[in-house]
Amino acid sequence: MFNFKVKEVLRAKRLNKNTYHLYVRWDEKPPVGTFFMVWLPGFEAIPLSVSGWYRGAVRFTIQVRGPTTKALFWATKVGLMGPLGREAPPPLGKPTLVAGGIGIAPLLYMYEEWGGTLLYGGRSAKDLIPVEGAIISTDDGSKGKKGTVLDLLEEVGAKRDIYACGPPAMLKALGQMSREKDxxxxxxxxxxxKCGMGICGACAISKRLLCKEPWIPLREI
Ligand SMILES: Cc1cc2nc3c(=O)[nH]c(=O)nc-3n(C[C@H](O)[C@H](O)[C@H](O)COP(=O)(O)OP(=O)(O)OC[C@H]3O[C@@H](n4cnc5c(N)ncnc54)[C@H](O)[C@@H]3O)c2cc1C
Ligand code: FES
Incomplete structure (x- = not known):
């Protein structure tokens, strides 16, 4: 059932204490907004968003949480299944990208492909990764504006072509804000x-299977 391709890890680059980029050989450009199931023998296969693609290498941006995300930093080969999900619907104009925490991963790819404005929020300066051109917020005010990334969104006043990725609480608040402010x-x-293919039902959210439809219209969240 699972169709993993064994691929060479080309480079791992540490970005802060808990986060790194992992570059894996992959020849075809993956659609923006998709993800792969990444399998390291001895560990569970985990979903990771495409955060970029460079001349034959797919990039993942990984936050260390548990055994697999820790071990992947040292991997020399991994199994990749994908790209999975669906291409994010492209923007009509210049998008406003709203990233909370490790939600920055898929938005980095959008920012590189589409441009626009990137709003990036984290708890504290030490939790952020360096992103050139991003407008920053931190909960504790240690970098950028003190507050949340949704405060930044209100400030820039964007109404259309908003793409957001972050923790469930952030998306829930943004869904509410979208209904109130159109x-x-x-x-x-x-x-x-778990399966990444629409079979097991583990990923159900907002009446959808996230592994088949990762990008949900804001007002339906
Ligand atoms: C579509 C999708 C894309 C993702 N993209 C990224 C990304 O680009 N970068 C990144 O750092 N993380 C991403 N994640 C989260 C990442 O998959 C988890 O951090 C990872 O599975 C943790 O595995 P672990 O063995 O290191 O930790 P574990 O100790 O196994 O788990 C730590 C926590 O991670 C979460 N988690 C564990 N297994 C899964 C799973 N199979 N699916 C989803 N969440 C899980 C749970 O909240 C768990 O409590 C993504 C998740 C999804 C659903
Ligand atoms: S992960 Fe199995 S249906 Fe989505």
């Missing part, structure tokens, strides 16, 4: 992904 766009968040 905001249009798409959001994605984390759920448990």
């Amino acid at each position: 905001l249009r766009g798409y959001g994605s968040t984390e759920t448990m992904v």
Whole structure:
């Protein structure tokens, strides 16, 4: 059932204490907004968003949480199944990208492909990764504006072509804000992904299977 391709890890680059980029050989450009199931023998296969693609290498941006995300930093080969999900619907104009925490991963790819404005929020300066051109917020005010990334969104006043990725609480608040303020766009968040192929039902969220439809219209979240 699972069709993993064994691929060479080309480079791992540490970005902060808990986060790194992992570059894995992959020849075809993956669609923006998709993800792969990444399998390291001896560990569970885990879902990771495509955060970039460079001349034959797919990039993942990984936050260390548990055994698999820790071990992948040292991997020399991994099994990749994908790209999975669906391409994010492209923007009509310049998008506003709203990233909370490790939700920055798929938005980095959008930012590189589409441009626009990138709003990036974290708890504290030490939790952020360096992203050139991003407008920053931190909960404790240690970098950028003190507050949440949704405060930044209110400040820039974007109404259309909003793409957001972050923790479930952030997406829930943004869904509410979108209904109140008539905001249009798409959001994605984390759920448990097991099969990645629409079979097991583990990833159900907002009446959808996230592994098949990772980008949900904001007002339906
Ligand atoms: C579509 C999708 C894309 C993702 N993209 C990224 C990404 O680009 N970068 C990144 O750092 N993380 C991403 N994640 C989260 C990542 O999959 C988890 O951090 C990872 O599975 C943790 O595995 P672990 O063995 O290190 O930790 P564990 O100790 O196994 O788990 C730590 C926590 O991670 C979450 N988790 C564990 N297994 C899964 C799973 N199968 N599916 C979803 N969440 C899980 C749970 O909240 C759990 O409590 C994504 C998740 C989804 C659903
Ligand atoms: S992860 Fe199995 S249906 Fe989505």
